[in-house]
Amino acid sequence: MNTKILLVEDDADFGMILKQYLELEDFEVTWFQNPEDVVPVLNSDFPYHIGILDIMMPVMDGFSLAKLILKQKTSFPLLFLTAKNQKIDRLTGLKIGADDYLAKPCDPEELILRIRNILKRTAAITHETQMKVGDYMLDAEKLLLIHPNGNTRLTIREKDLLIYLLKHNKQLIKRDDILNDLWETNDYFTGRSLDVFISKLRKYLIYDSALKIASVRGIGFEVDFGVPK
Structure with a gap:
């Protein structure tokens, strides 16, 4: 087709x-x-x-x-x-x-x-279609971030980035690695787009204060999504 x-x-x-x-x-x-x-x-x-x-x-x-x-x-x-x-x-x-x-x-x-x-x-749908993210549940196939206070519909790019962060939980992730792995390019505009998506994910995850996506100046992001429940 x-x-x-x-x-x-x-x-x-x-x-x-x-x-x-x-x-x-x-x-x-x-x-x-x-x-x-x-x-x-x-x-x-x-x-x-x-x-x-x-x-x-x-x-x-x-x-x-x-x-x-x-x-x-x-x-x-x-x-x-x-x-x-x-x-x-x-x-x-x-x-x-x-x-x-x-x-x-x-x-x-x-x-x-x-x-x-x-x-x-x-x-590309991840093999594990449902994943815990603190108090949230990510349904990767339906592009849903599920929480008792309400569900959020994700874009494909937001879903991919969230899964990437989950796979690198409790790690310091370089910006260049994210851009090259997910965007397959690294320039000013893709860098700014990454900042936009990180900001949106932080807003989506606001109902669980234990979830952290911290910016590390000059390097990238430090992710702490706790211990999977």
Whole structure:
């Protein structure tokens, strides 16, 4: 079965080039120039495996569309395209729940590589699907962090990072190791995205004061999730 891609790009020339290149790589692409046309599709079967959204679009920007998509399809993988290549765009997308971003004009081969990496992470479910995290229970398959005070739906990236931290419990973890192991790259923007995700995990784990993800200046993070119960 071919991977089905939702492509939302208002630029006719660029959208057509992307669509044709992706189809040459055996992806099945549905291209929307108007992001508002995607909204009715959200209430249908929504057969797509990944979405590629331009950020700067008239009427509705990519961030607004992403919020609507993730409200209906919580764990849907998203890759943002930005022509501006500005930090605010990237961090906003990551906070919304994006899996990756790429500046336009983008190298088609790099785009393909990032798509395949996202899909590989999406398909990879840990052998142990339920794990204790202090007073919480992580259901990796359902992307749920479960607690008596309420459940939190995680993105795939948040789930992967939490499992990574669990595997390195009571250890000092280097930032470079996390970035290379999970992001497969290490630059300024991936470093900032890691900080965003660490901050979000700390908020999610607030109901158990014994759980610690401490920043160690110049090195990385020291994790203490206690002794598994």
